[in-house]
Each structure stands twice: as C-alpha cells, then as structure tokens.
Amino acid sequence: MTDLLRRLLRTPQGAIGSALLVLLALLCLLGPELAPRDPEAIDFLGRFRPPGAQNWLGADQLGRDVLSRLMTGARSTIPLALLATLLGTLAGAVIGTLSAYLGGRWDEAIMRNVDAVMAIPGLLLALLLVSSLGKGSLNATLAIAIAFTPGMARVTRSVALNVRAQDYVKAALARGERASFIVLREMLPNVVGPVVVETTIRVAFAVMLFATLSFLGLGAQPPAPEWGLMVAEARRFVHQAPWIILAPALAIGVTAIAFNLLGDGLRDALNPRDER
C-alpha cells in the first residue's frame, strides 16, 4: 500500500492530483470553521461587492461572502459526490463480476438489461429518478449512484472476464467452491485495480452531475451554499458581477480535474508492467 502511494506520487499527475485532493479534504473538514464570515449572512449594503479587502472573492446578489459560501459548500458537494460514486461502483462491481462468473445465458440477460439502462443518458436517468423520488441531496446521491451502476458493471465485467479465465478460478471450480466464495474472494480482489481507476474518474463526473442537478433545482435547495446551486443562482448576474459565477465554477472544475489526475496517476501506479 505504501509502495503504491510512493509510485502514485512519483507520477506528475498523481502528485498534483493528490495534493489538490488533500487541499479539498481539508476544505471539507475545516471549511466552515475557517470561513471568514457567516455564509448565509445577508448584507444589503454589500450587494455585488467586487473582490477586495472586505470580501476576498466578492459578494453575491444578497451581499453574502462568496469565499465563505465556497468554503462551507465544499462539505455538501464533494462528500456526496464521492458517496454516490462509491455506491454506484460497489453495486456495479458486484453485478459485473457476478455476470462474468455466471456466464452464458445469465451473463447475456444481465448485460442486456444493463445495456438497456445505459441507453438512457446518465443525466436524464438521474433527472427521472429525482423527479420520482423527490427533490433533495440524498435522493440526488441515490439517483447518481444508480445512473453510474450500469457503466461500472460493464467495466468490471470486462476485467472480470479475464480473471474468470485464470487458472486459479478454474482450480476453485474444480475444487467445488461455492459461487459466493469464487465471486467475492477469488475474483473481486483481482478486478479492484482497474475499477479503482474508473471510480476516481467518475467522481469528477459525479461532482458535475450534482452541480447540474442543483443547477436545475433538483439537488440541494436554496439557500444552501452548494456549488452547483451557487452557479445556478449567479447565472442571472453574470454580466453584472461575473465573480459570483466564476468562483464556484472554478471550484467545480478544479475538483473534477483533481480526481481525473488522481485517476490517471493511479492507472500508471497500478500498472505492474511499469515496474521501474
């Protein structure tokens, strides 16, 4: 594990991605405490105040400090995106591995269903689910997790098909092992590598999906300082006070890039052929 970390940090993508993520993690943990002002304090005299000494990143249409809202909002944006991805990954990994293990008609049946779900664009599916489950952050998390599951199932299945052909799985079959043991103990640990990489890349999508849902008014509800919601609210004032929209948009972008870089770094670090 420490070896993996060392190899990860040696690649430039891995190092930058990890550094950015450490910063974001700190923001999630300490953001609200470190925020210079109350993120929901309304100040009518300071409406649309440009960035300066009083409000470092400016103030929004209600005079709320953009920096404080950004720092507080990290906690309601990043962990939920991560949670949604992890849920989707776990479900997808188990379905994909099981499908590869069962093979034949079961594989066919599972994968055709997955294909059917995949035919619906992720955002559309999430919208559909949220509108039937009801608005709110937790429902949005669930919707994103479900939207991610078929993709993860496909990725995992393709890796698991290779693992299925390995002799240690055949040895377990010849030994008369139970299916649950073969799927969970023999196969799953060996598909983890590529799945982890895929997961980190998908976190970036999740952050943006979340922002999109909130932007459309289906995720977090005002006055929560969620980043996507901040972009949505600031949209009307983009000519008047571009800093209100730029700050959360940049934050979303940086988060997405950080997870993407980590994914790239992990892909290289997990590749055993690159041993030197």
Next chain:
Amino acid sequence: MTAAPPASPVLAIENYSLDYTLRHGTARVLDGVNLAIGKGEVVGLVGESGSGKSSLAWAIMRHLPRNAVEASGRLSLGGLDLRGLDAKGLQAVRGKRIGMVFQDPSTALNPTLRLGEQVIEVLMRHRGLGRAEARDAAEAALAEVELRNPTALMRRYPHEASGGEKQRVVIATAFATAPELILFDEPTTALDVITGARILELFARLRERTGVAALYISHDLGLVSRVADRVSVLRQGRIVEEGAPEAVFLDPRHDYTRRLVAAVPRPHRRLVDDAAGGDTVLAANGLSVRYGRRRLFRPPPPPATKAVSLEVRAGEILGVVGESGSGKSSLARGLTGLAEFDGGIHATGRRLDHARQMDKAYRRAVQIVFQHPDSSLNPRMRIGDILARPLKLYGGALSDIPALLEQVRLPADYARKYPHQLSGGEKQRVAIARAFAARPSLVICDEITAALDVSVQAQVVELLLALRRQHGTAYLFITHDLNLIRQIAHRIAVMQQGELVDLRDAAAIDAPDAHPYTRALIAASPAPVG
C-alpha cells in the same frame, strides 16, 4: 565444424556488459560477454529464463528498453560498430544486414496486413525494389521456405495461416534481404513438436544454401546441440562454457552445464521402475468433452474430443501426449468438471454422467495441477490461505500447512508470502501442495512443466515421483514432451484431433505396430546427443 572462434567474424561481441536500472539500484544482466560468429557459422546460445539471452539479442538489434545502461564492450558487425550507429544507420542494418526470427510467429506478424504485404514491404524497403519486382521476389522467397502455393498464401491474413506457415513467412522475410546474420530467438518453442521439427529441417537446408551466419538462442540444450556448430552456455549474464556441441554435451566442464545436461529428459533412462497397482481409480467410457452451452440462434459447438475411453489404475502414471488442439487439455477439463461432457466417468465407486454429479468425494479424489503457475495461484492470497482452502473443503487441520509445504520441499514460512514473491518452480510446488492437501487418489497434471526451465522441470518431476512413492497417487500426466513422458509413464495415450489414436505400454511406444502418428511424434522428438 571447429570449436575455435573464427578469425574474421561476421558478428563480434567483446567484453559486453549491460545493466538495467531498477528502483532499488541496478541489476547486471550481461557481464563481460565475448562471442564471435564466423561466416556461415551457427552459434547456439543456451540459457534458462533470466539468463540474459534475449537481452543479448536485443542489444545486437539495438532495441533496448529505456532503463538499459551499456556498461562496457563492443558490438561489431563485420567491422561496423553497432553501438555507434544513429537512427539512420540502424535502419540500414536492421532487417537488411541482421534479420530476426521470433519465438511466437502469431505476434511477430501484423494481424491486419496480408502476409504478402508484409514480405513485399520488407523487400521494397531494404532491397529498393519496385512493387511488381518485390511481389515476384516475395513469391520466390516464400517458395524458398518450401511453402506450398505461395501466390495464394500471400493473399491470406495471418489468422488464416497455421503457426508453421506463419513461422515460415517470418523466416522467408528474414532471409529475403540476404542478411549477413540472422538471430533466432526460440523459433520452435511456440510450435508443435512435428511442425517445429520441420522448421528445423528447413533451417538446416536454408543455411546450407545461403551460408548465412546465425545466432540460435534457446533454453533447450538438446535442441541447440543439433543445430549449432558451437554452443555457448549463458548463466546469469555470464558465458560459463563454450565449445563444440558434442563436447559441451558429452563432457561438460562447468558445474552448471553438467546440471543442465543431466536435466535434459532422455527417453531410455527410466525414472520409474515399479509396475502400476491393480484397482482402477478412474475410468472414462466414451467421454467426449464439449465447450459452451447451446445459445439462442447459434448451433452448439462441435465437441473438443471424440469419445475417449481410458482407465487409470492405482498408482499408475498414464501419459497423454499430442499436439496443441489435440484435445488433451479438454480431457483434463472434462474429468475435473470444468467442461461439459457426454459419456460416463467411473470413479469413487460411482458412475457420473454429468459434471453436476461430481460430489465432494469425487472432487477430493481427482485433483488438477495447471500449466501456468503464475495464473493458477490467486495473486491476492497468501500461500497459507491458498493451501487452507482444500483443507477447509475436504477436511484437515490448518496446522497441516507447514507439513504440506515441507512435503513439496518449501520452507514453512512461505505460508506468509504472496505468489509473486516466489519463482516459477516454487509456485508450481505450491500448486502441487494444494492438490495433495486433498489427499487425492489421482492428480491430473496438465503440462505442468511446460512453463518451467529444464533444470526446474527435472526437480518438479522428481518431486512428483517422490510424492507418488509416499502416497501411492496415480497421475494423468498431460504433456507434449514425448522424451519426458517416456521416462516416467507406465502407459502412454496419444491423442490427435480430439481422438485417442494410440494407448500402449511406455516400453512399447516405439514398437512397429504403433499408430503412424505416434511414430511421427517419436521421429520429431529425437533423443538429445549422447
């Protein structure tokens, strides 16, 4: 044939050393290698895996990995310093003055180009021919390597040709530019025994006709001693012995060579001298193995073996030989329930008509060891956990694990290690220990020594024989190495295209009434010199 190095060599390697930079310092792969190949001479380079023989070939081709550091030495091709060449100079040498024939012809050819295109391109580039001329020359080159109907073959893609045909195309390409030197890197290892033997015959005729100098790299000392004029034995990057093949083979001076020679299987040196016991452990009656279930809209695949009937007696070693695709591994899969079968299996006092009927008693009694130790052990499990599985399934105490490891001559603390920390031979011993943890009455060995070096193969075979003496276990020993199986088997079954064509006592395998295919196999695997 002379044992002395030539005076004006085609290729001269002087005091050549090569290092690889790794994470934890550097590793020396070649250490002060001296080698000279004269005009029309074939020098055999023998070494086990990791000895640096392929690194030497790539050093000559000037295609080394980025972390390679050439510590010292000279490489010269007829007076031309290879190390001093720039990219343009290299282009003029590679493929034109030095040809190369690789181990696996299916990866050496581009699968998206027709075979003819691949030869024509080489000829246009290196002999400066026009397209039409190159086409004629390519046809001539393919005829030269004794391919039937070269015109038709040139229109085919690599996947439409057999392994032997592809290797002939690779050889034709290497010879077509009339190079001074050709490097052969295990050119017959990936081929069937009979196809490989024909390639060797072709090589002998070609070198007689063209007088090309060649470096023939192989792990097989017996094989090299038949094709080479001189032999160099490489061990851990150093040449430990060189000389005429007869001298190296019959009177090896270095300890390592002696061990290597002793490990080469010789069909007439029997390692098993007792007779097999009486009771039948397992009998297959008209067993035909098939793969894949019937799918919607698709006809069921044809069976991989035709009806095969054979029986294994207690403590017997039954050899199964045949080329790849002859159905010998399918037989193993059928017997272990990894593939569907028709027909019946008699074992543990029952008759099984279907893989689903295999119960715990049958699975315990019939164990299998696979060919590739790298893939038969789960890389994410410790050796101790791997050995614990059969003990948990079939009964046995976890405290037996040290004894199991000791039985296959591995130290008990290996239980804490992961498979990647072990060598190939050690991994195969773990796989054997796992099979024996079930206290089986029959172990199916599916090409278990094919991926191992000769000396490791000898140790593994010796271990299997010791375990058999101890437990009275029977073996179904599947192999393509006829010389090896003649040393240990009581009876030998010969398979061809899914059919059991011959089944006879090992002593009578070369009898005149043997099946023609059996005789062809024997002819293709001659006993080594000495």
